[in-house]
Amino acid sequence: MKPLRQQNHYEALEVHPDALPLEIRRAYKKAFELYQQDSFASYSFFSEEERKEILSCIEQAYLTLINPESRAAYDRSLIALGLLEEGKRYRDKTHEPITIYDLKKTRVDSRSRVKRSDELKSRAAQNPAIHDILTQDALAGSDLQEVRMNLQVSLEEIAEKTNIRIDILRAIEKGNLDGLPPLVYLKGFLKSYVRYLELDENIIVNAYLKNIGRH
Amino acid sequence: MENSITHIWPIGGGKGGSGKSFFTGSLGFLLAKRGYRTLLVDVDLGAANLHTIVGVPHPEKSISDFISKRVGTLEETVVPTFLPNLYLISGAMNNLDIANLAHEQKMKILRNVAKLSYDYILLDLGAGTSFNTIDFFMISNAGIFVTTPEPTSIENIYRLIRSVYFRKIHQVLKTHNFKSLAGEAEKRNPMATVNNPDLLLHVMNELDPEKSALLEHALGAFHFKLALNQLRKQDNQNTGALICKIIEKHLTLKINHIGNVSFDDRVHSAVCKKMPFMELYPYTQTTLDLRECCRMLLSAEEAASPALQNVVD
DSSP states (O other), X not given: OOOGGGSOHHHHHTOXXXXXXXXXXXHHHHHHHXXXXXXXXXXXXXXXXXXXXXXXXXXXXXXXXXXXXHHHHHXXXXXXXXXXXXXXXXXXXXXXXXXXXXXXXXXXXXXXXXXXXXXXXXXXXXXXXXXXXXXXXXXXXXXXXXXXXXXXXXXXXXXXHHOOOHHHHHHHHHTOGGGOOOHHXXXXXXXXXXXXXXXXXXXXXXXHHHHTTOO | OTTOOOEEEEEEOSXXXXXXXXXHHHHHHHHHHTTOOEEEXXXXXXXXXXXXXXXXXXXXXXXXXXXXXXXXXXXXXXXXXXXXXXXXXXXXSOOTTTTSOOHHHHHHHHHHHHHOOOSEEEEEOOSSOOHHHHHXXXXXXXXXXXXXXXXXXXHHHHHHHHHHHHHHXXXXXXXXXXXXXXXXXXXXXXXSOTTOHHHHHHHHHHHOHHHHHHHHHHHHTOEEEXXXXXXXXXXXXXXXXXXXXXHHHHHOOEXXXXXXXXXXXXXXXXXXXXXXXXXXXXXXXXXHHHHXXXXXXXXXXXXXXHHHHHHHO
């Protein structure tokens, strides 16, 4: 490590050359706490002269850097010596204009939604397995699961889009009665689930509830 | 655990009464409970009392049996404790002149401690900065400092760490070179004391860059730990980190703060009962703090030797 008197002010306070005034104040406070006379942590580590020298070093660093004018002058002298790059010095940006409207806001593309529903419907129409299942009188959770698998929709996707907890969705598909919510909520969840798959909600929900004996 | 290597952790602190033996005993207790074969060695030869802290008031054998050749190997002086995985080489019931260990005897102990095969060997060092203490401390690079948040104790920590630092410079340079180096450093900076190691390294870098690199490597290999003991509620919780910062910044040594251990009056009563504190009071803040220290030490150890870890995996 370089001796303190050979360090530049930024090194002495252990801050980056583009540190905010607030950070410089904080760094000085920390360094002062460490090196001041009553500090426990540095007790007996330095002789009186060493301590005085260190304290005067960090004080000078602080006083130079906290004043915008003297800091700018100091930065220029560092740049002249090749110790600092122009681009890396601190600039006060609080007085510069900033944009308040973000014009590039992303919008939900409604066309892709239409496409999705058409695609799901065509998949359901083309797959005879789905048709067979849906014409049953009573539907078990595993039937719903099979339909969903055939439509190539993941459970996670449904949970994300409908905001239904995934453990409830799993309980529905497993037909796990203990994991199901009260009937009122269950109906709502089932409707959302079926609607997301673009199927006929009334028939399927009734068939499912009939199967678990809660209609 | 046959292929695992032995970790040696010397525990020192400069000042007497800062809790070195208590910390050593507790750490040994925790390591043994975690299933590591752990050996505690009391090398506070003039004033040994680790045996009392771990609940072996009258150890049958002690380290002086080895020094005076009553037993052939150091392994034979190991006594078991009440915990299955915890073993002790006591420093109790020594001859009265044992505190002034001759150099060869000390080297013999050092050599033989390094040969013992345990998972962890903890050395409980005495107070002070005599060569005996320092050489035991330098048996491994992973020394642990124990200090209390009091100026006296902190002063002694700095004293001890500087002594270790200079002893290392001595060892690398041999005495003759050191004297000429110190002379040169003093000549250049008549005002400064040789106590400033930065200055020494600086001068040496100019005189003999090759040796200087060697020394920097030797000093860089140290990885010390610092535990702050007997912290009262009103104490600054940050002191340990600040001490580490000063040492890292001004001595360029690696040191980690592994935790604060709360002060507890019941430590006194546990010692009076000659029982391990953690066994008597397992649900106190102090016990929790010690557990945390142990955890930090083990994870630091893992981080320090990733290569080893790979071999084991």
